Amino acid sequence: MKGLLKILPPFAPDYSGICSVLFELDGLVVIQDAGGCTGNFTCYDEPRWFGSSSAVFSSELREMDAILGDDDKFINRVREAALKLNRKFIAIIGSPAPMVIGTDYKAVAGIIARKTELPTLYFDANGIETYEIGISMANLAIANNLLIPNLDGERSGVNILGATPLDFGNGRILKDLKDLLEVNGCRINSTWGMGSGLEEVSGSLSASLNIVVSWSGLAAARLMEQEHGIPYVVGLPAGESQSTAFISRVLGKKSVTPASGYANDKSILILGEQVQANSMREALHFDSDYSNIKVASFFAMDEDFMQDGDVRLESESDLRRLVRDNSFEVVFGDPLYRRFFNKIERLYYLSIPHVAVSSRLFWKHDFSLIDGNWIEKLKRSEYLNPGLLVEEPIYEDLKETGLHDLS
């Protein structure tokens, strides 16, 4: 019961992460479910779904199909759809019901591949793991199955790994990253999961560097470094000084770390996806005098990128404990986390929507990491209203939903 969410809505699950990565790749994507899992992805986890022509389907698994283990029905449905739709590959994805009956996706995918003569990926998702695990699985599947060898050996440009709307919403942060890369003469070969089709993604081995923008891109980047010798850089540009340091790392130049001045020991918590949160921490170190900053996340965190005091949260009670044991004065996080801090009287809370947490509630909102306004706002607020509660505008949206006030 430890993982039971009593205040927060269910986080986006693994199958949504997988679908999100495959969304723009022109595949036939089929979730083996009764329909609810597919509906969850299309209605609540995927801003691109509305108006898109992406082929994401439910297999419409029914009670008797599960009881009798009627995999043939599933196989034939996928085959029929593959014949009707001109798709480049097939992906079959698990969900809770087939997990319980132990569906053998590897065997089913093998049969489908033979019957359709299309590359068929399979994902043993179970709907219990969270979205970032699914994104990581899908990125690894791409790295293992869909990349075309770089025959001429020439390498240039970069790939961006780990992007999906589940972490990047409307894509503003990614757009800022791409603009920064291009201004600095860095060609973008592909952006996996968000912005590139199959042709671009499968040509990723011609790049000279991978940029990992979320935890979910790490495993594929490490695999590509190990098997193809493509190095990787982890991070996002955030604020002026950190962005300069970031682009220097991308370009392989030495960067000068700005000297930190007077240390402001105000206790700060960044609650969110690890790579984004780390980049924000770095920016706060560089562009302000804040030095007491913790990162916490309900989602996977890589130990190599954790600092002392960072916390991987496994339950709401972990977050309650973290809030109780620390006197946070500044918090950055999804609007839905706001309620955990209601008892703190003097708090600066900047809402940064995370689609994997608050779904479509705030996914239209723009947030720019690179412009550094979020740092300036914090500094200005502290100067003008030292010690006073400040709510950033997006919190007004939350008030409209009433979700902040549940008790």
Add this chain to the structure above:
Amino acid sequence: MKKIAVYGKGGIGKSTITSSISAALSTMGYRVMQIGCDPKADSTINLTGGRPVPPVLTKLQENKGHASLEEITVEGYNGIVCIEAGGPTPGLGCAGRGIVTMFDLLEDLKAYEIYRPDFVFFDVLGDVVCGGFAMPLRSGYADEAIIVTSGEKMSLIAANNIMTAIDNFRERGYAGLRGVILNRRGIENEELLVRSFTETAGVELIGDIPRDGQIQTWETENKTVIEGDIDSSISNIFKMLAASLAETNEKERVKSA
């Protein structure tokens, strides 16, 4: 490494025969792992001298989804690595799903890479009743299956069901059928009945285990006949059967090399 799944009607003697073959192979110098895939968790009891093997699923529940190899293995007779899946409270839960979970855990813990057994036996509960009990047959798990049967009608019907399942799975690249072992119950024309069955089905009768009171005698001491009296006539039969499995394995290994 050769992985063999042993199927057959409930109560037909799968665990007794599997344990005796495991024991015989271990005396020939092979490293053996025996995995009981039955909620009763009693497949390996005659290899451990009655020492209970902590069931994998119980450990997972106690440890909130985690378990180490040290917690779920017991070293039995002659170094045989013994593992028991265990399962739900009778009448509740899903034993088949339990088998899937155990296999996932063994893979996560890299059990085969760490113990590096020459032979792995999956002693599977009864019939291939659902996906969970077909798990040992899946690609990457057992290389082949053995069916234990007597000449009794219900046992042969169960054997036929298992063969049908294995045949249905051919398209999936699952384990094929190595052969049938006759475990005699002393019924009339037993050998003839089973030979007729195997010939009709086109499978090999790879073993013929006579009724022998020594098996039960040593079982009361939680031992296989191999451990109890390695030179007895019934032990010699198990040793011959083990030698034939090892020989086939060696021939295949040389051929693939």
